[in-house]
Amino acid sequence: MNIQEYIASGILEQYVLGSLSSGEEREVLANAAQYPEIRAELDKIEAALEEYAMRSAITPPEGLKADILKKIDDNSSSAPRRRNDDTSDKSGGGFLATLLSWLPYILLPLLVLTAIWGYFGHQGNKEAQEARLKMGQDLTDCRTKSGNLRDTINFYRAAIRFVNDENTRAIAMKGNEKLPGASTTIHTNTAFKITYFAVNELPEPPEGKQYQLWAIKNGTPQSLGVFDISPDPIAVDYVSSPDAYAVSLEQKGGVAVPTDVRIVGAVKS
Amino acid sequence: MSHPKNHITIQNFKLLNNKHTNTESKIVALLKQRDKEAIELLYEHYSPALYGMILKIVSSEALAQEVLQDVFVKIWKNADKYDTDKGRLFTWLAQIARNAAKDTLRSSRHKQDIKTDSLADNVGNDSSLSHNPRIADSGLRKTIDGLDEKYREIIDLLYFQGYSHSEAAKELNIPIGTLKSRVRKAILELRKLLGNELITILLIIKTITNL
Structure with missing residues (x-):
């Protein structure tokens, strides 16, 4: 089988989108089990669509979770137990467990209501209205904040995926005898064709000088630009399979060919 | 320094x-x-x-x-x-x-x-x-919005609206073969887009860990 052709046919996308017959699905799974390349491609399609769905997420209204848990409780109590050794849900313990698991849902609104009641009891009607308005705003703020938090988590997950992607490589670059202790890193992803450059340890260049980054391929250096020291990584042009990366110290603005190389990192294949 | x-x-x-x-x-x-x-x-x-x-x-x-x-x-x-x-x-x-x-x-x-x-x-x-x-934070939506309209349309139909490939081909009035390759292209574009954005994310993380 020609794996590249198979992948390009779009059948894996069809599989993830759920529009194959069960026979075709079995075939895709068999192929994925046999060829790691197919499995990897499948994973990437799934991950991309999952990320897409996460980014189009809409928070369901509050209270729905409790409804769902209740439905599932009703459902399980009528269904036959699967295993005899599972005692966690037997009547007495089950009831107590259910009661305990529901306690927060019952107590929390009660507490909130009591607090509101107590509060408004001491306020005039107008003040109460103002307070209610403010509480509404606070609630909105809270919702926004928790939404932002979730988005931040999604951001992290995406970053983790990138750095941990099988096609992402870190190339450690070390200072030579002219710059001992200096350290920079290249992160490059061959599938996404993305490279970024990070400074770990680097002294400020002397007056009138600037550092310049290079990719060296077949003995020819290609400039990736001059840079100033910053704690943030710098996105640089992607170069496919270079032999090494290097940093040289040059006159401000950079040069066409490196004259004073200070840091080198070889790309091991 | x-x-x-x-x-x-x-x-x-x-x-x-x-x-x-x-x-x-x-x-x-x-x-x-x-x-x-x-x-x-x-x-x-x-x-x-x-x-x-x-x-x-x-x-x-x-x-x-x-x-x-x-x-x-x-x-x-x-x-x-x-x-x-x-x-x-x-x-x-x-x-x-x-x-x-x-x-x-x-x-x-x-x-x-x-x-x-x-x-x-x-x-x-x-x-x-x-x-x-x-709706999810606007910053996140922006990435998706960066996806070409014709690709977004196709992913929305199949992934979000649950159209089958043949239903989608009929809806878009294109042959099923064309649809299949367009779906693949659409998801590849999405992957590229998500990948590019990761640079920004890495910048953020790097900044955070430096604090």
């Missing part, structure tokens, strides 16, 4: 990533043990994504809430049918959600045909539906 030390290493990310993978495998393990904590975790992690998806198909909040409930009951009932070899957990969840939403839409259309008044209108006017759906 006082340049802050950076502490980002692949190892750090690997640890974090394992933690994330562990959440998914933990949910799967709990599901298989018929532990209800699985549903709580599933709800926390995936309900907004699933709800967003269902809402796109049924376009009524009241119906979407019903469907979401059904979906979780189905997940609970069919937990033993999920197999990690078949793919990621979310792919399975999304499939259940899409199918349930499509079924509901079909039967609600059927009811609508019998009754003369439109179901959507009734639902739309229901005052109990004061809940305001909060």
Whole structure:
């Protein structure tokens, strides 16, 4: 089988989108089990669509979770137990467990209501209205904040995926005898064709000088630009399979060919 | 000079990533043990994504809430049918959600045909539906919005609205072969887009870890 052709046919996308017959699905799974390349491609399609769905997420209204848990409780109590050794849900313990698991849902609104009641009891009607308005705003703020938090988590997950992607490589670059202790890193992803450059340890260049980054391929250096020291990584042009990366110290603005190389990192294949 | 030390290493990310993978495998393990904590975790992690998806198909909040409930009951009932070899957990969840939403839409259309008044209108006017759906943060949406309209349309039809390939080909009035290659192109574009954005994310993380 020609794996590249198979992948390009779009059948894996069809599989993830759920529009194959069960026979075709079995075939895709068999192929994925046999060829790691197919499995990897499948994973990437799934991950991309999952990320897409996460980014189009809409928070369901509050209270729905409790409804769902209740439905599932009703459902399980009528269904036959699967295993005899599972005692966690037997009547007495089950009831107590259910009661305990529901306690927060019952107590929390009660507490909130009591607090509101107590509060408004001491306020005039107008003040109460103002307070209610403010509480509404606070609630909105809270919702926004928790939404932002979730988005931040999604951001992290995406970053983790990138750095941990099988096609992402870190190339450690070390200072030579002219710059001992200096350290920079290249992160490059061959599938996404993305490279970024990070400074770990680097002294400020002397007056009138600037550092310049290079990719060296077949003995020819290609400039990736001059840079100033910053704690943030710098996105640089992607170069496919270079032999090494290097940093040289040059006159401000950079040069066409490196004259004073200070840091080198070889790309091991 | 006082340049802050950076502490980002692949190892750090690997640890974090394992933690994330562990959440998914933990949910799967709990599901298989018929532990209800699985549903709580599933709800926390995936309900907004699933709800967003269902809402796109049924376009009524009241119906979407019903469907979401059904979906979780189905997940609970069919937990033993999920197999990690078949793919990621979310792919399975999304499939259940899409199918349930499509079924509901079909039967609600059927009811609508019998009754003369439109179901959507009734639902739309229901005052109990004061809940305001909060779309994901605009920054995140922007990435998706960066996707070419013709690709977004195709992913929306197939992934979010649950069209089959043949239904989508008919809707877009293109041959099924063309559709298949366009779907592949669309998802490749999406992958590229998400990949490019990761640079920005790495910048953010790097800054955070330097604090």
